[in-house]
Amino acid sequence: MYAAVCATTAAFALTVGALVSPAAAEPDTPVRYPTGSSANRAGGLGFDTCTAPSLDALRAWKSSPYRTVNIYFGGINRGCTQPNLTAAWVREVAAMGWKLLPTYFGRQPFCKFGSSKPYRYTASNAAYYGRLGAQIAVGNAKDLGLLPGSALYADVEHYDRTNADCRRAVRRYVSAWTTTLHASGYLAGVYVHQDSGLRDLSYTYNSTTYARPDAVWMARWDGNTSLTGWPTAPDSHWAVHQRAKQYRGDHDETWAGVRLNIDSDSLNAPVALVARSYKVTSSTALNARSGPSTSYPVVRTHAPGSTLRVTCQGHGQKVGTSAVWDRLSNGTWVSDYYVSTSSSTGFSSALPRCTYPGQVTAKVALNARTGPGSSYPKTGTPLPRGSLAWVMCQKSGSKVQTSSVWNRLSDGRWVSDYYVSNRSDTSWSAPIPRCP
Structure with a gap:
């Protein structure tokens, strides 16, 4: 990408001294998942390239270490034509086993470094363009078969963060992008430079003024694939399958005789969902x-x-x-x-688990338990505020504040639904199914 120029009451499973009500507003806005939606995520290595590669190229690149490919699926500043990028291409690529990292190259902050990408936003119109960009992105995503629950990433190029109005503009843009995607049933991600966007969004991570994006994709071309230890955002921010890193910039690679010019990425993050x-x-x-x-x-x-x-x-x-x-x-x-999936006894590796992530709203890390109630033992690492609770299903359990609903996470642990941002803090949240 163009940005990275090198450069938890004893009655509950929460270790808190102070409690917060579930988010209906910033920073942890709920995603309104529609029927038939689910989230998906990718791990390991991926790559991004300006023009979506041909199907033949991606067949050849199955021999590479990469398993996720970026797609520039829209935006007024998108620089490359996309002759391959159709709904049919998306279906074929998904059938091959590739996961997709959708990137929307919309307007950029007015203080973006360099003169390229001329369509910009200011502090006064950033929220408008954030909403508009998200609306267009949702339409584009649906046209391509990227289903609700998919994560869509707004590209925010490197900018001059010494300008206070510019920092404000970026935060307003990303907040509007996030709330608009959430209202449409999509997860919100952002691509940012480590020294500008990541730093500023991390600084306002717990702000009640700005909505917090669900995932960050950070550019730092240092060759290090680690998704922790980042210098401009603590590990407690975007901590649970919410990070990607572009660790190497423009370079050519050849696999099975096919050469592409790419950036290289490391991922543990939400991506697109394709049926x-x-x-x-x-x-x-x-x-x-x-x-x-x-x-x-x-x-x-x-x-x-x-x-x-x-x-x-x-x-x-x-x-x-x-x-x-x-x-x-x-x-x-x-x-x-x-059904003709690969297993008649268990889950199939080609398909994601049905999950409906919501951001954790507790001020202090939320303990997970072995069953749906505060009497069950704690297990595993607590979930920091703002982390995603990857909810598979819901079940009645001990009452916490206004809710007796507990969420079973994709890793088998349980958390009280009261502290997960979704449609309800008193009852079930459609379309999440009941646990058997």
């Missing part, structure tokens, strides 16, 4: 239900051999040899036992 196609393997019509159990109503049926668009997999009632259920892009659920 994948599978077949119904049952000999009779397969029921699609409103939840992951035969106790839920049948919404529709799918004929034997028909194609299903699967977004993610979750826990549910055991059917045959499997307790895994598949969530389809229309929001219904089918037993994975009757």
Whole structure:
């Protein structure tokens, strides 16, 4: 990318001295996940290049160490044409096993270094352009098949942070970008330089004036792939699958005879969600239900051999040899036992777990427990404020403040829903399913 010029009451599972109510506003605004959505995340190495590579190039690059590829999917300052970037391309790339890191190259701060990228925003119009950019980005993402729950990243190039108005402009832009994406059911990420955007967003991490983005992608071309120990943001900020780093800038690499000019990235962060196609393997019509159990109503049926668009997999009632259920892009659920995924007993590696992340709202790190109640033992590392609680399902448990709902996280641990930013702090939050 162009920016990196080298350069927790005893009754609860929380170790707090002070408590906060769940966020309905800044900094931890809730994502309004629609039916059929889920989050997805990527780890390991990825690369970004100006023009989306051809399908043949990406087939060849399966021999590389990279497993995620950036796409510049919109923005008035986007510099390259994108002849390959279509919904069909997205489906094919996802079917190959690539994960996508969508980047929106919209307006830049007025004090951006360099004269390139002429479309800029100021402190007075930054919020407007942040909202507008997010609205356009959502439309573009939907056109490409990047489903709600996907993380979309706003590119914020390196800028002169000695200018107070410019720092204010960037914060306003990112805040508006974040709240608008959240209202549309998408996670909000930002690409920033370590010495400007990252520093300023980290400084206002707990501000009640600005919404906090869900993930940061930091540029620092030092060859170090580490996602901790960053000099301009503490490890407690964006701490739970919320970081990416562009660690090497423009260079050529060749894999299986195909050369691309790329930047190299290290990731443990949310990325795009793309539905994948599978077949119904049952000999009779397969029921699609409103939840992951035969106790839920049948919404529709799918004929034997028909194609299903699967977004993610979750826990549910055991059917045959499997307790895994598949969530389809229309929001219904089918037993994975009757779907042509790679396993008839457990989860399939090609599909993400169905998760609905919400930011932790407690002022001090939130303890996770082995079950849905404060009487269960604490387990693992507590979740810092602003970290993402990757919620798979919800279940009734001991009451905490106004809520008796507990969230099962993707790692099997439990946290009280009262301290996770989502649609409700008193009851269930659709479309998160009930835990079996």
